[in-house]
Amino acid sequence: MKKLFAMLLALALLSGCSNHAQVENQAFLLVMGLDRAEGGGIEMSAQIPRISGNSQESADGEGNSSGYAQMSVTGSNYEEALERLDWISPRDLNPAQLKLVVLSRDLAESEDCPELIERLARTERLFTATRVVVCEGRAKDFVSTIRPTVGTRLSTDISALFEHCIGRGFTPRSRLADLYYLQNSVYCDPMVGYAVIGPQMQSGGEQSDAAQPASALSAELMELSERFESDIPMRFIGAALFRDGRMCGVLDGAQTLCANLLQNEMDSFYYNFDDVSVELIPEGSIRLRVDADGDAVALRVRGRLSLAAEEMDIDEEALLDHLNADVKAAIRATQALGVDIFGFAEAAAKRFGTIEDWVNYDWRRRYPGAELDVRLELMTSNA
C-alpha cells in the first residue's frame, strides 16, 4: 500500500513533462528582422529551419533552393507581431535558438527603439546572448539575403561569421545583453554591429534605393564593394552607436577597430598603413585614464603594441603617428555624438566614492569637451 502511494505521489514529478517539446514540433527562430511597418507598428521577418529530409530540394517562395523558410508579419507592436508570427508558423515558435536580430536603421533611430529593446530582452526563451545588428535599408531585405554560405547550418554559419568579423576588428561583439544592460547602466554606452547589403546583390527597384548611400559608411562600403565580386550579399562592418536606447550614429570599420582595440577585445589586428597591411599585437591591456581638474577633463590612452612581422621594412614612427591619429579620430567621432563607448566612464568612476556621486558628476555632459591624450607605443626589437 505504501509503495502504491509512493508511486502515485511520484506521478506529480511528471508535471514538467506534460507538454514535452519534440525538436521536429518546434519552429526554431534563427534570424529575426524588425522594421517599422508602413502606417505604424512593427514588421517582423524571420527565418526558421525546415528540418526535413529533403530540405535542400525544397524551394521557397522566390524559387531559391533553401532549407530555411522565411516569414513576415506586421503587428501594432512587437508582442503582436511575435504572436502573429507564431500564428502563421507551421509549428510552435521557439526563439531559444535565435542567433541574430536585425533592426532597420529607421527603427533603431526611432523613439520606439528603447521600448523595443526592452521587449526583446524580456521575450520568453530568448537568450540575451543573441547578436543584434542594425542594417541600412530594410531589415526584411537583409534577412532574406542571409543563407548558410560555408557549411550547411545557418545557426553555425552566423556564429562563425561573427567570430570572424569580431576577430578582424571591424564589428563589435553585438550581444543583445550588452545593448540592453549597458543602456541601463551608469557607465559607458552600447554599440552593436552595422550591416549593409552589398550593392552587387541588390537588384531592381531596391538597387536604385540602395544606390543612394545613407551614410558615409555605406558610401565607403559601396566603393569597397566595387573592387571585388562575391555572391555573399551581407556585409557586417562598422558599429551602430546607441544613446538612451536609440541609435545616434555610426562608426566606420576603422573606427570600430579602434573601439575594439581600446576595449581590449583584440588579440591582434591588421592595420592598413601606407598601402601595406601590418599585423599589430597589443602587449598587455590598453589602459584608459581620466584626469579631471575642476571642469577640465582629459582622456588618456596608454598602451604598447608590437609588430607581428618585425622583418618588414616599415617606418615605425609614421605608423605610430598614423595609428594614434586614427584612435583620436575615433574618440572624437564619439565625442561629437556624446556617446562614450570606449569605457572612459568606468575609468572616471574610479575617482568617486558612491554611485550617487558619480551619477551627479554627469559624465555625459563632460565627455564631449574632454581633451585627448593618446600615446600608443610600438615595442621594437631593441626595446
Next chain:
Amino acid sequence: MRTRIPGRSEALPTIVAAMIMRMYWGLSLDFQYPLNAAWMCPLVGLAIYLPFAFALRQASLIGDSSPWENLAARVPAPVMGLTAAGFAALLIYDAAAAAGLTAISSNILALDDVSPLLLLIPLALVVFCAVRTGACALGDSARLWLRMLPLFSVIILLVQLGNYKLGWITPILGGGIADILSGGIYCAGCMALTSLLWLLALPDRHKGGLLPWAALAAAVTSAVMFSQQMLIPTMTRTDFTIAARIDLILNNGRMTLSPQIVLDVLWFGNMLHLISAEVVAAAEYLRTILPKLPIAPLAAACALAVCGVSAASGAWVKSDPLIVLNLFAVLGAALALLLLTALLGKRGARA
C-alpha cells in the same frame, strides 16, 4: 521515518550551504540597494552576526545537549513554545519564498508553459522526501555541493575570464555606506535564520562552534558577488522584472551560455538544501509545541505549508527586505532573552 534531530557534523554543511544560498539570493534579487558594493555586505554581515554566534556558543555550553534543549531545560515551557512557534513561522515563510523562487526559476528557464503553481507540487514532494531521508542525508548532499562549488567556480571563472570588467566594481562604495550597512544587517539576518538549525543540532564528533563556518559562508558569498558584479554593469533601475533579474544570474547575464548548466546545478541544488533545511528546522521547532506528534506528519505539514503559503501568493512570495532587515534584531533579541532567562534561572537555582 528516519528523520531525527541532526548532529552538529551533519547540520554544519547544510547550514553553510543554506547561508551561502540565502545571502546570494537576497543580495542578487531582493536587496539590491548596495548596488556594486553588494560584495561587501556578507563581510559586514559577519561582523554584525558575531554576537549571535557568541550567544549560540553560550547556549551550547550551558548543558550537554543541543543549545535548544539546554535552553528548554532552564526556560519556562510557555516561553519556549512561543519562541518555537515564532521560529517555525519565520522558517516556513522564508522557505515559502525560496520555494516560489525555485518554481519561478524553473518556469523562466525551461518550463514556461507550465504554471509555477503546478511546479510547487513536485517541489513539496522532493522537499518532503529530502526531509524524510533525514538530516544526515541532507548534510551529505550539502557537503557534496560544497565540494563541487570550488570546481564549478573554477569552470565558470575560466569560461568568463575575458569578460570580467574590474571597472564595474567602482565607485567602490556603490549605493553608499548606509546601504552597505543595511545589506550587512540583511546578511546577518539570513545567517541568523539559517543558524536556527544549529540551535537544534546535538553535540557529536564535531568540535568547535559555528562562527568559522559562518565566516567561510560569508567569504564565499562575497567572492561570488564580487565576480558577478564584474560581469554585470551597475544599473540603478529598480523596475526590472524578476525574470530579467533571474536571467542575469542564471543565464549568466550578458555572457556566453556555456556555463549555464553549471550555474543551474548550483542554483537548484542549493535551493533544495535551503528549503529542506528550513523545513527540517521548522518541523523540529513545532515538535517543541506538539511533543506527542511524530516528526513525519509535522514534516509533511511543514512541506505542505511552505508550498501552500507560496501558492496562496501566486507562487511568488516576495521576500520582503524589511522583514529580513528586522530578522536579525528579532532573532537576536529572542535568543538573547532565552539565554538571559536560562542563565539567570541557573544562578537562581544555584542560590
